[in-house]
Amino acid sequence: MAKKPDLLPGTLDMLILKTLTRAPLHGYGIALSIKRLSDDVLTVEEGSLYPALQRLLLQGWVKAEWRMTETNRRARFYTLTGAGRKQLGIELTQYEQMITAIGLVLKDAEA
Amino acid sequence: MAKKPDLLPGTLDMLILKTLTRAPLHGYGIALSIKRLSDDVLTVEEGSLYPALQRLLLQGWVKAEWRMTETNRRARFYTLTGAGRKQLGIELTQYEQMITAIGLVLKDAEA
DNA sequence: CTCTACCCATAGATAAACTATATATCTCTC
DNA sequence: GAGAGATATATAGTTTATCTATGGGTAGAG
Numbered sequence: 001m002a003k004k005p006d007l008l009p010g011t012l013d014m015l016i017l018k019t020l021t022r023a024p025l026h027g028y029g030i031a032l033s034i035k036r037l038s039d040d041v042l043t044v045e046e047g048s049l050y051p052a053l054q055r056l057l058l059q060g061w062v063k064a065e066w067r068m069t070e071t072n073r074r075a076r077f078y079t080l081t082g083a084g085r086k087q088l089g090i091e092l093t094q095y096e097q098m099i100t101a102i103g104l105v106l107k108d109a110e111a
Numbered sequence: 112m113a114k115k116p117d118l119l120p121g122t123l124d125m126l127i128l129k130t131l132t133r134a135p136l137h138g139y140g141i142a143l144s145i146k147r148l149s150d151d152v153l154t155v156e157e158g159s160l161y162p163a164l165q166r167l168l169l170q171g172w173v174k175a176e177w178r179m180t181e182t183n184r185r186a187r188f189y190t191l192t193g194a195g196r197k198q199l200g201i202e203l204t205q206y207e208q209m210i211t212a213i214g215l216v217l218k219d220a221e222a
Numbered sequence: 223c224t225c226t227a228c229c230c231a232t233a234g235a236t237a238a239a240c241t242a243t244a245t246a247t248c249t250c251t252c
Numbered sequence: 253g254a255g256a257g258a259t260a261t262a263t264a265g266t267t268t269a270t271c272t273a274t275g276g277g278t279a280g281a282g
Contacts, residue, residue: 007239008122009119009120027261047239047264050261102149106129158272158274184277186229
């Protein structure tokens with residue numbers, strides 16, 4: 001059974017951090033944002049999202065605050081910290097390096 | 112501790128299959144090939160490589176044959192099968208789709 | 223005869239993602 | 253006012269991929 005992953009493993013933290021550079025968001029909003037920005041290609045399951053947010057909180061890369069949404073529901077809003085912004089930079093650099101390297105391997109031409 | 116992976120998780124099978132489109136190779140040669148083609152960015156550890164090859168064998172995507180290397184050592188040479196070539200196509204498509212989608216999320220511009 | 227490069231393979235730990243489940247509220251429709 | 257559906261958080265348990273660590277063994281160079 002060819003099961004398809006909902007995202008490239010290892011990229012979720014980066015995607016969340018990047019999403020938060022645009023504006024503070026609650027978890028559900030982050031998931032929606034990533035899904036919509038990616039034209040429905042990337043789906044962040046709840047079972048992946050909330051543990052990831054806990055991770056990011058623990059690392060001090062985001063901070064959380066309970067507020068009310070526009071639709072009048074209680075939700076936990078996450079904001080990127082300075083350390084989080086720095087971490088995002090690191091992860092972006094590593095990611096670029098990785099996909100460049102993968103591109104080299106996938107290229108057909110051999111010297 | 113939380114060591115970073117030497118490659119993007121989920122891409123190893125694709126990299127191995129692609130490497131085998133060029134020529135049959137033994138495990139050690141596959142690892143070397145990926146490392147060199149990627150300018151030493153991607154390193155395939157043996158503990159990742161051999162289980163991955165077992166996986167590919169089991170799926171019927173490669174077949175193996177004991178032969179002698181140029182340096183006169185016994186080695187197991189892996190050859191891509193028809194099913195493996197098909198699988199590679201699938202994985203390449205999914206990979207492209209993923210990194211395109213990730214690119215959309217990482218872009219700064221918002222409509 | 224020792225060292226390095228070559229070669230295979232597995233066990234166990236770790237981490238990240240998934241499925242499934244639980245809870246709860248708001249809004250809209252019938 | 254009942255129910256559906258979208259909004260919202262969270263955890264337990266499972267799966268899977270990768271790493272670390274270890275174990276074997278051979279060829280050739282010095």
